Amino acid sequence: MRLHASLEEKSFDGFIESVPAYSSLTVYFNEDVSIKKVETTLLEYYNEFIASSTNNSNPIESVKHIIPVCYDAEFGLDLEEVATTCKLSIQEVIAMHTSIAFRVYMIGFVPGFAYMGTLPISLETKRKNNPRLTVPEGSVAIAGLQTGIYPATIPGGWNILGKTPVKMLDKSKDPCSFLQAGDIVQFKSITKNEFESYL
Amino acid sequence: MSITIIKPGVSCSIQDLGRWGYQQFGVPIGGAMDRISATTANRICGNDDHESVLECTLHGLEMKCNETLSFALTGGGARATINGVEIAYNRLIKVVAGSILKLHPDPHGCRSYIAIAGGLNIEKELGSASTYASSQLGGYKGRNLEAGDELVLNKSTVETDLSKDIIINEDGFGISKWKAQVTLLPHFLDVVEITCERGPEWDLFDEASQEQFFNQIFTIAPQSNRMGYRLDGATLFLKEKIELVSTPVTRGIIQVTNEGHPIILMADAQTIGGYPRIARITSGDLSKLAQCRPGMKLKFSL
Numbered sequence: 001m002r003l004h005a006s007l008e009e010k011s012f013d014g015f016i017e018s019v020p021a022y023s024s025l026t027v028y029f030n031e032d033v034s035i036k037k038v039e040t041t042l043l044e045y046y047n048e049f050i051a052s053s054t055n056n057s058n059p060i061e062s063v064k065h066i067i068p069v070c071y072d073a074e075f076g077l078d079l080e081e082v083a084t085t086c087k088l089s090i091q092e093v094i095a096m097h098t099s100i101a102f103r104v105y106m107i108g109f110v111p112g113f114a115y116m117g118t119l120p121i122s123l124e125t126k127r128k129n130n131p132r133l134t135v136p137e138g139s140v141a142i143a144g145l146q147t148g149i150y151p152a153t154i155p156g157g158w159n160i161l162g163k164t165p166v167k168m169l170d171k172s173k174d175p176c177s178f179l180q181a182g183d184i185v186q187f188k189s190i191t192k193n194e195f196e197s198y199l
Numbered sequence: 200m201s202i203t204i205i206k207p208g209v210s211c212s213i214q215d216l217g218r219w220g221y222q223q224f225g226v227p228i229g230g231a232m233d234r235i236s237a238t239t240a241n242r243i244c245g246n247d248d249h250e251s252v253l254e255c256t257l258h259g260l261e262m263k264c265n266e267t268l269s270f271a272l273t274g275g276g277a278r279a280t281i282n283g284v285e286i287a288y289n290r291l292i293k294v295v296a297g298s299i300l301k302l303h304p305d306p307h308g309c310r311s312y313i314a315i316a317g318g319l320n321i322e323k324e325l326g327s328a329s330t331y332a333s334s335q336l337g338g339y340k341g342r343n344l345e346a347g348d349e350l351v352l353n354k355s356t357v358e359t360d361l362s363k364d365i366i367i368n369e370d371g372f373g374i375s376k377w378k379a380q381v382t383l384l385p386h387f388l389d390v391v392e393i394t395c396e397r398g399p400e401w402d403l404f405d406e407a408s409q410e411q412f413f414n415q416i417f418t419i420a421p422q423s424n425r426m427g428y429r430l431d432g433a434t435l436f437l438k439e440k441i442e443l444v445s446t447p448v449t450r451g452i453i454q455v456t457n458e459g460h461p462i463i464l465m466a467d468a469q470t471i472g473g474y475p476r477i478a479r480i481t482s483g484d485l486s487k488l489a490q491c492r493p494g495m496k497l498k499f500s501l
Contacts, residue, residue, distance in 0.1 A: 004223070019222045019447040021471060026447035028222075031482065108445070108471025111225040111334045115445070115471075151225075152334065169224075171324055171336060177224035 112169030208259025275308020434459030
């Protein structure tokens, strides 16, 4: 994340963009730049931040978000099934999901979809065997030890716990994605009335 | 100044050279599948390389030019007529108002590109006019073109240095004497050789799969699209089943599903993927691949 941040701040000649993921950073650059030169530059940046992090000087500030989620049965299409599989009550599932400060590991799959983790093992679930053809926009879902928010109405196989009124993708905004890799997210349970008053 | 889509044909959308800088937010690069043909079309017209063009898959397009204008048609997948008379690709063409361009079936290539001299007046979204329909981004109303759509053109640039010597014939059009040099398009029945490099997970595949990858012939499956080409043929497997951590992926990467089917990621590829990456197509062959249609056969080489 720090290498990504330094590249965004001061890019090298021919740099196009960089994309962070769980345990990797992919750097896109023009074909006319030699790969050797890119390697040297990246290594320089890497050594710089290793040096600065040992001094513990400028740690990256994570942006923190509290995202309201309505866990009403109308939206939490798989809430009951998840509770049954995990041998928990619905209240316990909601309590667990709202008690953790999740980290956004990466944005991908579709524009604005944030992969967040990590869920406790007691809330681990498999993806649905038959993915839904349409998952409503704003659905907050879990799969494996990850949680995510669907930024648009699309097909999807994650287990849906609730729905947020917060828009995850807005192409008129800069950045267009509400969440970014490295952000911290905590969910907050809201009632259906509160959900409706958000809209 | 405008053109009207009478019929979009198999598929027609507005594209440019892609949406760069937004992959970290999950937004694919997108843009023209065959960048060489898209760029050639713009250069024939004297346009900037990044100008929007129409990308037409195979045949069926019918387009009416509502004013006198100049345009270029490149790529393939079709045979073209103006007002019923066949015209050549890769030349600058001047037509009178009311002329109709049609694309007819042809066994070579897969995608035609139409650039209009002066350019289409399309608003960019996230830095690009490329249509990414699944997120309603770019292009005309964020979707592929439909019958009746009217596309507004930038100010008239019919009489450019490039087009001023073109003489309009009795059929209402004229063609430049010069043409752009282009590479030959693959024929529908060809076995197309595609060069690639071994991918990051190459070593995880078992020996039989590694050998088959370079020795077997794969067929582009019918469900292939701008996002990816699914390949039928040998099934490829890892030495041992492991779940990989998702990493960024991009155009040209060949990933292999859990069932062993390779998928070549194309222009609208998702930004993140979790399948093992067996190989990566060299960037020079991406345009050639974009001119290969479902049913065509591919052979990979190093």
